[in-house]
Amino acid sequence: MAAAVANLGVYWRAIPRPLRIVASRLLMLVPQMFGVMMVTFLLVRLLPGDPALLLLGNMATPETIAAFREKLGLHLPLWEQFLHYVGNALHGDLGVSILTSNPVTVDLLERAPATLELITYAMLLTILIGVTLAVVAVVKAGGIVDIGSRVYGLAAGAIPDFWVGLLLIYFFFFILGWAPAPFGRIDTFVSAPDTITGFYTIDSLLAGDFTAFGSSLGRLILPVLTLAIVNAGALMKMSKTTFGDIYRSEFIVHARASGLSEGTIRRIALRNSLPPIITLVGFMFGFLLGAAVLVETIFAWGGLGQYAVQSVVNSDYPALQGFVLVAAAFILIVYTIVDILYELADPRIRV
Amino acid sequence: MEIGVQTLPHLSNGAALRQPDNDRPSAMNWLRRAPVRRIAAGFLGAFLATTVLGGVGAQAQDAKTTLVVAAPRTPESLDQEYPPTEAGHEVRRNVFERLLAYKQKPGEDGVLYEDFDTIEGALAETWEVSDDRKSITFHLRKGVKSALGNELNADVVMWSFLRGWNMKSNFHWYMTQIFKIEDFDKAFQKVDDYTVKVTLPNASPLIERIWVNSDLGILDAEEVKKHLTDADPWAATWLATNTAAFGPYSVSKYRPGQEVVYDANPNYYRGEPKLKRVILREMPTSANRVAAIQAGSVDVAEYLLPRELALLEKAPGVKVEKVFGNFIHRVEMNNAMPPFDNVKVRQALNYLVPRDEILKSVYFDTARFTKSPISEIYPGFTEEYFAYANDPEKAKALLAEAGFPEGFKTQLAYRTGDQLEEEMAVILKSAFAKGGVDVELVKLPASTLVERYTKGEVPMYFFRDMAIVPDAAYVANLWLNSASAINYSKFKSDEVDQLIDSGLTGTDEAKRLADMKRVQQITMEQAPWVFLMNPGYQLAIRDNVKGYSWYTPNGNAYFDLSKE
Numbered sequence: 001m002a003a004a005v006a007n008l009g010v011y012w013r014a015i016p017r018p019l020r021i022v023a024s025r026l027l028m029l030v031p032q033m034f035g036v037m038m039v040t041f042l043l044v045r046l047l048p049g050d051p052a053l054l055l056l057g058n059m060a061t062p063e064t065i066a067a068f069r070e071k072l073g074l075h076l077p078l079w080e081q082f083l084h085y086v087g088n089a090l091h092g093d094l095g096v097s098i099l100t101s102n103p104v105t106v107d108l109l110e111r112a113p114a115t116l117e118l119i120t121y122a123m124l125l126t127i128l129i130g131v132t133l134a135v136v137a138v139v140k141a142g143g144i145v146d147i148g149s150r151v152y153g154l155a156a157g158a159i160p161d162f163w164v165g166l167l168l169i170y171f172f173f174f175i176l177g178w179a180p181a182p183f184g185r186i187d188t189f190v191s192a193p194d195t196i197t198g199f200y201t202i203d204s205l206l207a208g209d210f211t212a213f214g215s216s217l218g219r220l221i222l223p224v225l226t227l228a229i230v231n232a233g234a235l236m237k238m239s240k241t242t243f244g245d246i247y248r249s250e251f252i253v254h255a256r257a258s259g260l261s262e263g264t265i266r267r268i269a270l271r272n273s274l275p276p277i278i279t280l281v282g283f284m285f286g287f288l289l290g291a292a293v294l295v296e297t298i299f300a301w302g303g304l305g306q307y308a309v310q311s312v313v314n315s316d317y318p319a320l321q322g323f324v325l326v327a328a329a330f331i332l333i334v335y336t337i338v339d340i341l342y343e344l345a346d347p348r349i350r351v
Numbered sequence: 352m353e354i355g356v357q358t359l360p361h362l363s364n365g366a367a368l369r370q371p372d373n374d375r376p377s378a379m380n381w382l383r384r385a386p387v388r389r390i391a392a393g394f395l396g397a398f399l400a401t402t403v404l405g406g407v408g409a410q411a412q413d414a415k416t417t418l419v420v421a422a423p424r425t426p427e428s429l430d431q432e433y434p435p436t437e438a439g440h441e442v443r444r445n446v447f448e449r450l451l452a453y454k455q456k457p458g459e460d461g462v463l464y465e466d467f468d469t470i471e472g473a474l475a476e477t478w479e480v481s482d483d484r485k486s487i488t489f490h491l492r493k494g495v496k497s498a499l500g501n502e503l504n505a506d507v508v509m510w511s512f513l514r515g516w517n518m519k520s521n522f523h524w525y526m527t528q529i530f531k532i533e534d535f536d537k538a539f540q541k542v543d544d545y546t547v548k549v550t551l552p553n554a555s556p557l558i559e560r561i562w563v564n565s566d567l568g569i570l571d572a573e574e575v576k577k578h579l580t581d582a583d584p585w586a587a588t589w590l591a592t593n594t595a596a597f598g599p600y601s602v603s604k605y606r607p608g609q610e611v612v613y614d615a616n617p618n619y620y621r622g623e624p625k626l627k628r629v630i631l632r633e634m635p636t637s638a639n640r641v642a643a644i645q646a647g648s649v650d651v652a653e654y655l656l657p658r659e660l661a662l663l664e665k666a667p668g669v670k671v672e673k674v675f676g677n678f679i680h681r682v683e684m685n686n687a688m689p690p691f692d693n694v695k696v697r698q699a700l701n702y703l704v705p706r707d708e709i710l711k712s713v714y715f716d717t718a719r720f721t722k723s724p725i726s727e728i729y730p731g732f733t734e735e736y737f738a739y740a741n742d743p744e745k746a747k748a749l750l751a752e753a754g755f756p757e758g759f760k761t762q763l764a765y766r767t768g769d770q771l772e773e774e775m776a777v778i779l780k781s782a783f784a785k786g787g788v789d790v791e792l793v794k795l796p797a798s799t800l801v802e803r804y805t806k807g808e809v810p811m812y813f814f815r816d817m818a819i820v821p822d823a824a825y826v827a828n829l830w831l832n833s834a835s836a837i838n839y840s841k842f843k844s845d846e847v848d849q850l851i852d853s854g855l856t857g858t859d860e861a862k863r864l865a866d867m868k869r870v871q872q873i874t875m876e877q878a879p880w881v882f883l884m885n886p887g888y889q890l891a892i893r894d895n896v897k898g899y900s901w902y903t904p905n906g907n908a909y910f911d912l913s914k915e
Contacts, residue, residue: 047799048802049798050802051798054798055427055436057436064519067519067520100428101429102591107607107608169639170642181643184610298636306635310608312796313797
């Protein structure tokens with residue numbers, strides 16, 4: 001037995017390091033996902049509230065309530081419900097949402113790209129704003145950008161995203177009329193492109209439909225700006241500290257003494273401060289999924305966040321479980337990628 | 352624009368045809384001499400003319416026949432057997448046609464209302480009720496076609512009944528709870544190809560009215576039957592996300608959480624709707640629905656807050672339709688839980704309510720006082736027995752008589768996210784404090800609140816509801832009969848119970864009205880609820896939208912609307 005394990009060890013070490021990193025991380029995902037499923041199932045059932053009573057309203061009689069519960073499978077004992085749930089989930093069946101009458105899988109497949117598109121662009125803009133401001137503030141210390149970024153850094157942590165969203169709508173849509181109407185991913189009269197990636201901006205380009213592209217891009221501006229304004233502050237502060245330390249470190253002083261151009265020096269300093277920034281970006285990407293909830297509701301985005309809010313309020317168990325499952329999977333994947341990148345980047349970490 | 356788009360292709364065609372043969376070489380010369388850039392410009396021009404102008408032209412044409420609606424949420428299901436919700440009622444009104452309807456009559460405010468005293472045939476052209484009011488015979492309109500072109504006949508109606516009965520939901524509820532039908536085969540009969548008869552075990556005063564309900568639409572059975580499976584013998588899955596019926600619209604796109612697209616039914620028996628397409632967009636934030644209608648991005652905005660409506664009334668291009676419909680907003684007290692088992696305590700709280708203040712600061716005068724448990728728009732309503740002025744001294748005296756001279760501590764629960772209830776709760780807390788009643792405000796998610804008051808665990812909670820059947824006995828039965836499953840306030844009066852029971856079976860209309868007057872008198876004296884407001888139903892529309900109508904389920908009927 002010990003020999004077999006030792007043998008396995010030999011085989012394992014024979015695999016190239018990058019593959020080993022990826023394989024071990026991916027294997028870990030399976031028990032993690034199962035754990036998430038079990039915990040969410042139990043937690044959701046522990047939530048107070050009864051969807052049958054809420055929905056039936058005037059029609060509530062003992063018989064209609066019983067029939068409704070039976071339809072949802074709520075009449076079975078908890079463990080049996082869970083077994084059914086896991087069994088069905090393995091076949092890709094997450095149940096039918098009470099609020100949309102659609103299979104939860106269909107709902108999620110439709111909404112996940114909406115949210116992903118929103119937070120991906122938000123993340124890109126956050127990085128652009130955060131890192132640029134940080135670099136300029138450090139390089140031109142004491143300048144307008146430096147002072148401005150301090151004020152922004154203080155404010156960004158304190159202002160709530162829904163408020164920023166409503167202000168942006170008020171000024172840019174309502175008062176100035178520059179921004180497109182703040183509801184949904186695409187203009188009411190423009191039909192959405194056929195689904196390839198689920199990102200309207202990419203799908204419309206692939207289809208060569210520039211009207212749809214323009215419309216979906218326009219609709220992204222305000223919500224993406226909202227998320228970026230609120231979240232870039234934290235990234236900026238972090239980047240500023242890291243980049244500042246490195247920019248003033250001895251090897252940069254040495255580089256400057258050696259006569260390297262300022263541009264090259266800045267590039268070297270930025271490259272060396274990337275690892276902690278990547279970690280934070282990974283973390284923020286996961287965080288944005290949660291932050292998007294309010295922003296989606298305000299902009300009627302029709303994404304996962306809006307779905308989650310409604311399912312909580314109305315005790316839509318299948319939908320809520322589906323959402324938590326997808327959110328958990330998303331965060332696990334993002335963290336796994338960050339871990340893999342980190343381990344690849346830092347040869348000192350043993351697998 | 353339309354003309355330009357249509358003639359452009361003709362022009363180019365015509366020019367080419369009229370060109371004499373001998374001119375052709377010159378055309379070739381032109382081509383040879385023309386720089387590439389000019390050809391490209393020509394192509395671009397042609398492209399713009401066909402696509403961009405075409406688009407604008409199409410939109411200008413659509414603008415008059417397409418209505419965009421901003422709604423707080425899309426319907427949960429398209430099936431009329433889904434539990435009744437506000438969004439669901441609206442689908443039913445527009446997609447499903449029923450056997451009977453109320454005649455429409457214009458109100459003084461220009462809104463089209465239902466005339467509850469005059470029933471008309473809808474899918475049933477005529478009908479007869481037997482003298483003992485135990486059976487009703489429907490003679491179906493001939494030549495009526497569904498949105499898909501299938502014809503209405505007795506088999507289609509019978510199958511709709513059969514499905515409703517077996518789905519054990521809304522149809523089944525009306526038939527068993529109101530009509531007391533126990534056996535499907537005994538109750539429902541096909542007489543001939545265009546005649547259907549329904550026989551009840553007992554006489555019912557509601558034997559006609561119930562068939563007006565939008566939950567009792569007739570399905571296009573021919574189409575629905577194509578989607579039956581062994582696991583789903585009544586097409587519950589298919590009908591949840593698809594429609595097949597005889598109403599003015601059919602749903603061509605159902606994307607819950609985003610939008611629903613209604614397309615006009617060209618075969619509708621009252622004629623093709625003027626609005627060919629209705630696009631309902633989900634916009635959960637009411638402030639956004641306001642911004643959208645002000646900017647003209649949508650034509651209709653549903654369910655706005657009174658403050659927003661007050662703002663919109665002053666906005667150019669927008670008008671607000673206000674109906675004092677059938678909603679009743681109240682605080683229900685748990686009549687079985689001390690101290691609310693004491694009628695004097697319940698009356699005292701009613702005397703403590705500053706209704707004028709609530710009306711002004713919460714409702715911005717869009718509401719009216721609730722002066723009866725029966726909706727004010729329904730036949731049989733009386734406000735005669737409402738005596739609850741804001742009178743803290745009288746309240747204190749009543750509390751002292753009840754044995755609470757120093758007041759007591761209690762809880763008032765309201766729904767998370769309901770701004771009106773939250774504002775009213777704060778006002779009520781300080782108002783009740785004037786009588787020494789110390790109220791703890793409890794904010795709960797809707798489903799949690801329902802579960803808790805169903806179990807009788809909440810002393811006081813907000814409750815906003817309406818009954819879609821305009822009949823006092825029907826309404827009283829839902830909320831005041833001690834046997835009703837939704838009498839959550841646990842109000843019990845033997846006399847009220849007995850009057851309601853006879854009101855549901857008796858067919859002497861004058862006696863029924865007198866009995867219901869007595870029920871309102873007892874209820875107002877017994878004060879099972881803290882009577883608050885009739886919040887009404889309001890709809891913000893662009894001022895080029897005409898023909899607003901109101902029906903008891905409060906959902907909008909797009910057939911009645913048109914755009915100028």
